[in-house]
Amino acid sequence: MTTAEGVAGAHRRALLALGGAALLAPRLADAQTDPLPSWRSGPRKQALLDFVGAVTREGAADFVRPADRIAVFDNDGTLWVEQPAYTQVFFVLDRVRELAPRHPEWQQDPVFRAAVAGDMAGVAAAGVPGLLKLAGAAQAGNSPEEFQRIAASWFGAARDHRWRRPFTELTYQPMLEVLAFLRARGFTTFIVTGGGVEFVRAISAATYGVPPHQVVGSTFALKAEDQGGRIVLMREPHVDFIDDGPGKPVGIARQIGARPIIAFGNSDGDYEMLRYTTEGSGRRLAMIVRHDDAEREFAYDRESHVGRLARALDEAPARGWQVISMREDWSRVFP
Amino acid sequence: MTTAEGVAGAHRRALLALGGAALLAPRLADAQTDPLPSWRSGPRKQALLDFVGAVTREGAADFVRPADRIAVFDNDGTLWVEQPAYTQVFFVLDRVRELAPRHPEWQQDPVFRAAVAGDMAGVAAAGVPGLLKLAGAAQAGNSPEEFQRIAASWFGAARDHRWRRPFTELTYQPMLEVLAFLRARGFTTFIVTGGGVEFVRAISAATYGVPPHQVVGSTFALKAEDQGGRIVLMREPHVDFIDDGPGKPVGIARQIGARPIIAFGNSDGDYEMLRYTTEGSGRRLAMIVRHDDAEREFAYDRESHVGRLARALDEAPARGWQVISMREDWSRVFP
Numbered sequence: 001m002t003t004a005e006g007v008a009g010a011h012r013r014a015l016l017a018l019g020g021a022a023l024l025a026p027r028l029a030d031a032q033t034d035p036l037p038s039w040r041s042g043p044r045k046q047a048l049l050d051f052v053g054a055v056t057r058e059g060a061a062d063f064v065r066p067a068d069r070i071a072v073f074d075n076d077g078t079l080w081v082e083q084p085a086y087t088q089v090f091f092v093l094d095r096v097r098e099l100a101p102r103h104p105e106w107q108q109d110p111v112f113r114a115a116v117a118g119d120m121a122g123v124a125a126a127g128v129p130g131l132l133k134l135a136g137a138a139q140a141g142n143s144p145e146e147f148q149r150i151a152a153s154w155f156g157a158a159r160d161h162r163w164r165r166p167f168t169e170l171t172y173q174p175m176l177e178v179l180a181f182l183r184a185r186g187f188t189t190f191i192v193t194g195g196g197v198e199f200v201r202a203i204s205a206a207t208y209g210v211p212p213h214q215v216v217g218s219t220f221a222l223k224a225e226d227q228g229g230r231i232v233l234m235r236e237p238h239v240d241f242i243d244d245g246p247g248k249p250v251g252i253a254r255q256i257g258a259r260p261i262i263a264f265g266n267s268d269g270d271y272e273m274l275r276y277t278t279e280g281s282g283r284r285l286a287m288i289v290r291h292d293d294a295e296r297e298f299a300y301d302r303e304s305h306v307g308r309l310a311r312a313l314d315e316a317p318a319r320g321w322q323v324i325s326m327r328e329d330w331s332r333v334f335p
Numbered sequence: 336m337t338t339a340e341g342v343a344g345a346h347r348r349a350l351l352a353l354g355g356a357a358l359l360a361p362r363l364a365d366a367q368t369d370p371l372p373s374w375r376s377g378p379r380k381q382a383l384l385d386f387v388g389a390v391t392r393e394g395a396a397d398f399v400r401p402a403d404r405i406a407v408f409d410n411d412g413t414l415w416v417e418q419p420a421y422t423q424v425f426f427v428l429d430r431v432r433e434l435a436p437r438h439p440e441w442q443q444d445p446v447f448r449a450a451v452a453g454d455m456a457g458v459a460a461a462g463v464p465g466l467l468k469l470a471g472a473a474q475a476g477n478s479p480e481e482f483q484r485i486a487a488s489w490f491g492a493a494r495d496h497r498w499r500r501p502f503t504e505l506t507y508q509p510m511l512e513v514l515a516f517l518r519a520r521g522f523t524t525f526i527v528t529g530g531g532v533e534f535v536r537a538i539s540a541a542t543y544g545v546p547p548h549q550v551v552g553s554t555f556a557l558k559a560e561d562q563g564g565r566i567v568l569m570r571e572p573h574v575d576f577i578d579d580g581p582g583k584p585v586g587i588a589r590q591i592g593a594r595p596i597i598a599f600g601n602s603d604g605d606y607e608m609l610r611y612t613t614e615g616s617g618r619r620l621a622m623i624v625r626h627d628d629a630e631r632e633f634a635y636d637r638e639s640h641v642g643r644l645a646r647a648l649d650e651a652p653a654r655g656w657q658v659i660s661m662r663e664d665w666s667r668v669f670p
Contacts, residue, residue, distance in 0.1 A: 144588045201592045212592030224581035231611045233588050246559035253479045253568050255590055257536045257547030276566045
């Protein structure tokens with residue numbers, strides 16, 4: 001009996017050990033291959049993992065075929081820093097200062113005066129439309145290709161004032177992980193930005209792995225001209241589409257041609273995009289990056305003139321939108 | 336000596352046999368893996384193969400990295416049949432007839448009268464702008480999603496008058512091979528059509544392997560509205576962008592954000608797109624499908640009111656554009 005018990009016990013211990021290893025294995029594997037290492041465990045990370053699992057599991061009720069796995073991301077404040085002003089504002093200010101001597105008429109316009117004076121608050125107060133007016137005027141007469149070269153060259157040299165780093169390094173590491181994770185699961189990732197489409201295209205591939213044709217943004221009127229026997233595209237000095245607020249669903253329908261199943265935003269400028277995404281049939285997910293981390297980044301919402309977040313925040317619980325706390329949910333902010 | 340000669344001779348024959356097999360092997364392999372089996376050998380097929388070889392051979396002078404391998408294709412007359420009228424004309428005629436009883440005011444407009452009467456020549460004479468006016472009015476009040484469902488359902492039931500086949504089967508097999516060949520070599524393939532963007536998107540993935548966001552086309556004004564607590568995109572009854580002629584480079588810059596390195600067209604509506612492509616720096620290729628095969632398809636160029644080809648044809652030799660003869664270069668026309 002003792003021997004028999006001993007044998008049975010050893011057998012049972014062996015089975016338990018095997019069972020334990022088998023139970024443990026997936027956890028270890030998960031930890032080793034965590035696709036979101038800069039996200040702390042918690043309801044937001046879990047919601048994202050659950051969603052991606054549900055729509056990519058073949059045969060599952062919520063399965064979505066790869067062609068329909070459309071993911072959209074706002075850029076300013078969602079993928080990179082937007083405070084104290086949009087990155088494009090700094091670019092435009094530098095360009096306006098550079099071009100101002102050739103444009104004395106700019107002194108008549110308060111936005112241009114603010115720009116030349118480096119008055120950030122004055123520029124920011126004019127909002128996206130003011131910024132784009134400034135941007136259009138500062139860049140009229142360029143082709144999109146020339147403009148992208150100018151922008152790329154500026155990105156190479158410019159540094160932000162707080163961290164003294166290139167603006168393309170002020171992206172959020174956890175969001176870069178989401179982009180890569182979704183692509184690895186068969187999603188096509190799009191940037192849907194209120195910023196100028198060519199400005200973001202200048203850096204989207206290298207910074208986010210998003211090719212130019214997967215960037216939707218605000219646009220300047222564009223005209224094809226025959227100049228000296230060559231077709232030249234000329235950017236005209238007025239904005240003809242603002243990809244912000246209700247413009248975002250319009251831009252998505254225009255360029256992507258399909259309703260996203262997952263959307264990321266951070267401000268009321270993304271409100272309509274988040275609704276357009278989650279009002280579709282089938283399983284959907286919308287997530288809001290909430291800037292509540294003054295130490296590592298910035299803390300702002302209702303009262304901010306850049307990236308104001310009020311309505312989307314108020315309606316998030318009822319609409320089932322996930323509000324990401326930068327402070328709590330992200331173990332790391334920058335790459 | 337006889338024996339020595341015999342041994343040497345056998346040795347030489349063995350070497351020749353091996354050499355012959357070695358020389359023959361690549362040809363056999365080429366024939367077995369010809370990526371363009373419906374193209375007859377000749378200067379056009381060779382120009383295409385040479386171009387793709389040159390831009391994809393790592394280390395070669397003309398090498399282009401995959402991200403910049405942008406290929407654009409006109410649709411009507413380049414990827415599928417456009418005679419006796421654009422496929423979209425047949426669709427719009429059917430829709431107009433269906434909706435006409437609700438729109439007595441249409442009787443005041445000659446284009447609408449032609450449409451309701453089934454007068455193809457009268458409709459075709461109005462050209463792309465007339466077609467799009469008709470299309471817009473016939474479809475006002477739909478969302479892009481609804482419209483794509485309507486279009487997809489029409490494609491399922493409609494048949495052309497000559498072959499009595501679904502319009503999606505009147506694509507050109509040699510061009511389907513080009514699309515697949517370029518994608519296999521790392522190109523991203525775009526359709527750049529004068530037709531309505533959502534009309535082509537309804538079938539682009541299944542028919543051409545081109546996802547909706549890689550279709551550039553003419554557009555109706557689009558508005559986001561809050562209807563009964565849902566965001567609804569409404570197609571307004573006027574065309575706000577015509578992706579034809581000089582509009583094609585504009586549409587390409589807008590949506591693709593990069594200059595193509597290879598372009599396919601068939602009419603003067605593609606002239607600016609072909610120029611925009613080949614006026615870029617580095618190695619480029621433009622090819623024109625010439626409809627010279629009345630027996631298997633249609634024969635038309637300068638005098639046609641649909642797919643008129645005159646200026647692009649005249650300038651092709653000086654610009655180095657390849658003119659494809661449907662009759663001579665294609666061993667098969669339809670799949």
